[in-house]
Amino acid sequence: MNLMKLYNRVPIFMQNIFTTAQGYLYKKERFGKVYYATLEELRARNYGDLQELREYQDALFTELVRHAAENSPFYREFYKNIDLSQVRTVADIEKLPRLPKETVRRNLPQMYTVAPESAIKSETGGTTGTAMRFYYTKRDRQRRMAYLDFFKMRHGFVPMKMRRASFNSSRIVPATQKAKVFWRTNRAIKQRIYSAFHVKNNNLRYYVENLNKFKPHSIDGYPSAIFEVANYILENNICLDFKPVAIFPTAETLLPHYREAMEKAFGCPVRDQYASSEGAPFIVECTAGRLHYCMDNGVIEFNADGQMLVSCFDTHATPLIRYEIGDKAFLAEEQSCACGCKMPVVDHIEGRVIDYVLTRSRGRFPAVFLSCKGVPGVRYAQFVQDRVDALLVKLVATEGSNHAETEKAIRKKFQYFLGEDMDIQVRFVEDVEKEPSGKFRYIINNVK
Template identity: 40%
Template sequence: MGFLEKVYERSPLPFQNLMTTVAGYQKNRTRYGQIYWEHRAFLREFDNWPLDRQQAYQMEELKKLLAFAVAHSDFYRELYAGIDVASIQRIEDLQRLPIVDKEALRVNLSRVQTQGEKGAVVEHTGGTTGKSLVVLQRVSDSMRRMATLDHFKARVGFEHRRMKRATFNGKHIVPPGQKSKVFWRYNAACKQMIYSSFFITEDNIPYYLNGLRRFQPDALDGFFTCMTDIAHYLHRKGEKPGFSPKAIFPTSETVSPLGRALLEEVFGCKVYDQYASSEGAPFVTDCAHQTLHMDLSSGVLEHFGENDEVLITSFSTYATPLIRYRIGDSMIFAPEGTTCPCGMQAPVVESIQGRSLDFLYTPQGARVNAGNVANLLKNMPNAVIRAQFRQVKLDEITALLEVDKSLYREEHDRLLRQEFLHKFGPQMRVNIEHLDEIPRETSGKFRMIKNDVQL
């Protein structure tokens, strides 16, 4: 544990808020500057460009990135030896370049990087895939990424740092052993109340709600399951939230259709989804019509192999270039020429299938994706508080359920088994266990699916 963390944990709560705010201002220095504002203005224009102009811009940015990587990254110079990178003139030409997977990036990281840590923003990527990485970012790239995210939110009426937002994340803001029920800290630098994801239990949710009602956030963002846990609670109790967010922006976890509908009903506003990884992937964001659009100014997304997996090439990764990088996520692209009533011509993405680990296997080895797994619970939408499905063997799944005991009936177990039978066939052995609380990951995220089977 670092010195500052020790000081933080021994400080009284108001001082912890102050430290959170100071850290917030420090972070802002690498996020908001002239480049940020210039990029915000550029993106407002870019949204209105016709598709061919957007694609031409994308191609120019791609050429710049490729030339830079060959000139400054030892890894890419060797990887592309014998390939005439300058001959890449169309997006399809990218296929001449080899794919980079997570293991190759991890093993060669220092040779991939084009600069040292000095003057760079250091991003730690999530360890959900078992490979956590430290990725360097130029300050200018960090500012452009922040501008893109804030532009996406501004499009639907939320102006970052002018309005208040409640964030649910896995930061360790509550010291172990804290007696009081204050599970949040304030980052005044961003008008952001940070709510810890680690204490959201049935008993604690009333405290979270009191905090939220006092804060009156204009938007909610962060971990999807934290928000759905609170929405479930309000729904079951028939309570009103007592605050009126303009929008909800989930991050980091797969957004399920059921959870999304619940959030919209309970909080009375729309949920806007986004795809942006901490490694620095290109952005895919919802427009005001809740249609996902690729942001061609931020990079290239290509399909690869089966299962709709994507390769990413990102224009905000000059310090750690990601080119044809197999990030492990899947997306379904809408057919070419699909239009959206919002008027933006940027290509439409039908759905983000989430992390490739977000699926279960049938005993025959077929994948059942997160959306279908969530649908196993569709016959008992209000009775289940949280569920987790664990697969350790190809023919055996354990369903852990945290249920509302006042609503859950024994026949629900039978209904769940029936759903399993339909989706996974008779060879699947299903164990159902009821727990008072399903533990979260050490990252603070909640995982609906834990699949240890490797095929």
């Protein structure tokens, strides 16, 4: 019998012990010596000194390029006509070829520099094509954990000392479970995991009751799930018995109306960050509420159309250099920030192309422009596009609302945006669908 089958058959208190035991294994892997040493390094760094940051970036960049050329069969071939002795600083980056996603997809096994058994696996979601498998060395994995935790520490959260509620896709609730217990506790790092799959309708009150008992110092995970809980708290005027130091969304695009509802319901700031499972330099929100790209964690080249080329210093097992990651970000016009950090300020990040609605006459609309804010009677919305000239808007209505009125308001708002040549269909549904991974997609774009 495998472990998952065994887990599903034991009582909930045993499942908590399993979760904690698993937590200790992860803790050893992720929070070891390198993790603590990296935290020290990050604490000591002078983020106000651009020259020092640049020198550090140059050193790590050339080290990564050399490492890739020496240890990865793919890069040996890819760089064979390039004089690498001429690549001395980040300013020389354009001497190296770009790395398209398709090239990575085709050559992935030749890119690895380590034996898969000795490395840590990370897979990209299958929603943007077939899943791709990347590896991390144990060292790089711990360094990434340190970057993430250092970001949280700057907002007042102390990892492993403070309680953390995580809304994620761990399959902690067996399909046959009858009890309304949608969480398990990982005592190894003071974390309670809340199933993102079950955050809906009649279950919401159990989540809120339990959060009130657990009193987390931070909440992290899928913003769509945390948003639903926030909405429930606001709709029912629930007074919480705790106030987290911050909420840290992961994995999905943080939409403006998510942020607003979460900050109001939990009475604390939402602090966003961007990273990706294949390995991209972190982009993190600072205490002044702006996004900085961590130039001590990699190089991001910002193209005029927003497409990022990423080179990440924690990708020694599967080196990524000038990788066309498929996400967009734009540098801010105003580069100075009140927080004192001199790392470049990013205006905003846009998700993958799949997070757009396409129009014939008006171009692309990312999710942030498709908020249903101000439309009466909308509880949740989801946009599904199968053709460039048609859009299906699925709506979960609030109780007792007037469907006809809601539909009219939706049409009025979006017809204006998306153009008269867009055929907008509105459908009221009981529930919006989630993906097998538990992620919620605000826009499902099937236009090829």
